[in-house]
Each structure stands twice: as structure tokens, then as C-alpha cells.
Amino acid sequence: MSNMSISDSIRGQIPPIHPEGYPFIGGFALASLILFWIWSPLGWIATVLTIWCALFFRDPVRVTPVREGLVVAPADGRISMITQALPPSELGLGDRPLPRISIFMSVFNCHVNRSPVAGRIERIAYRPGAFINAELDKASEDNERNSLVIATADGRIGVIQIAGLVARRIVAFVREGQTIGAGERFGLIRFGSRLDIYLPEGTRALVAEGQTAVAGETVLADFRQGDAGRTFRRD
Structure with a gap:
């Protein structure tokens, strides 16, 4: 498998993020960097929260059954x-x-x-x-x-x-x-x-x-x- 196909496969497994979530994810990520500088255990906790925030705002593709009624x-x-x-x-x-x-x-x-x-x-x-x-x-x-x-x-x-x-x-x-x-x-x-x-x-x-x-x-x-x-x- 080529590098390009591997990267495409990885992207296919990661759901997109809704734009409404960008400010929150960015805020959590910034807080993580600051907390790593203060005390690394706090930085890891904030990193976990950043990942959770990204998952919260995920917007996966859905297959909707289409029929009247x-x-x-x-x-x-x-x-x-x-x-x-x-x-x-x-x-x-x-x-x-x-x-x-x-x-x-x-x-x-x-x-x-x-x-x-x-x-x-x-x-x-x-x-x-x-x-x-x-x-x-x-x-x-x-x-x-x-x-x-x-x-x-x-x-x-x-x-x-x-x-x-x-x-x-x-x-x-x-x-x-x-x-x-x-x-x-x-x-x-x-x-x-x-x-x-x-x-x-x-x-x-x-x-x-x-x-x-x-x-x-x-x-x-x-x-x-x-x-x-x-x-x-x-x-």
C-alpha cells in the first residue's frame, strides 16, 4: 500500500469536526500547552479533555434511508x-x-x-x-x-x-x-x-x-x- 493510500485510509477512519467546535478545541489545546509548562500531569489531563472535545464535535457521514413517510x-x-x-x-x-x-x-x-x-x-x-x-x-x-x-x-x-x-x-x-x-x-x-x-x-x-x-x-x-x-x- 502506498503512503498516499495509507493516509487516505487513516483520514477515512477519522470523522470530520463540525466548525462550531473549532474555538472550543483550540481553547482546550492552548490550555494544554500552558498547563504542560506549569506542571506536566495537568497538561496530560487537559490533552485528554482536548481529545474528548474533538470527539464531541465530530460530524460523521450518515446514510439516511430516503422514502416518504x-x-x-x-x-x-x-x-x-x-x-x-x-x-x-x-x-x-x-x-x-x-x-x-x-x-x-x-x-x-x-x-x-x-x-x-x-x-x-x-x-x-x-x-x-x-x-x-x-x-x-x-x-x-x-x-x-x-x-x-x-x-x-x-x-x-x-x-x-x-x-x-x-x-x-x-x-x-x-x-x-x-x-x-x-x-x-x-x-x-x-x-x-x-x-x-x-x-x-x-x-x-x-x-x-x-x-x-x-x-x-x-x-x-x-x-x-x-x-x-x-x-x-x-x-
């Missing part, structure tokens, strides 16, 4: 809750409980968020709030959040970025009126958080609580099939 995961993480819940009022999705799938992102997950469906971004609503543990159900109502409503041929879907215990900044890459494809990037949350997806009434989840979701790839639901739902077993 599919709903894919908007975030990497663990499916922490599948329930019926009243959507936040700013979504304008009505005053009746809707199917909700929640995905919890730890500080080790990739935090670039992707659209669960293809459609038009009908509404974006930001709401400041608290920073309690994003795994708690009340985080949906109390925490800082940024909400999107995406209009599709099969109904309107609510996607909510919820800040967590560590997160302090929700970043959006899209605007109202914009058309977006399934799996396309629409934002990120810095340092631990949660995504809630509100689906049209009667939609059945095709995933289970505790399952690992991959943004842009894991199918959460399918509007176009008469699937009565799936059963799951745990090993």
Missing part, C-alpha cells in the same frame, strides 16, 4: 422515553397529547442534530429556561429549548432541542420557511442534552426505550405502513 432519529443517543405527551404551546400542535419519542444525548455522543423528515420548516421557537438533568421528564417543560415544526405530506412534526445539565447553548443552522431533507443537519447542542420528537396522532413507534439511536439512520416511525408496532426482547 419515514421518520429517522434526529440525534445520536439512547431512546429514554416513548409516551403520549402534550406538546409545548409554542409548537402550535394542538392541546391533545401526541406520541413523543425522547432521545438522551450524553457528553460522549455526537451532538450534531439531523432532520427526522423531509419537509418545510414552518416554525422555529426559542425559549430560555433552566438546565436540570435532561433525562428527567420535566426537562421537556422547564429547560432551555429550541423548537421546530416541520410540515410534511403526512402531517406536522415537532422537534425540540432541549438543553441539559451541562449544555448552555443551542445552535440552529436553519430558518423558517426553509425546505429540508431527511437526515440534513439542522443544529447542535453543546455538551449533553435531549431531543423530543412529537409525531402526528396515531403514529406508532418502531423503536423501544433503551435502544440506541443513530442520527439520520435509525427509523423511529413509518407513516406509510400499517405496522401494528414491533415487540422487543432484551438480552
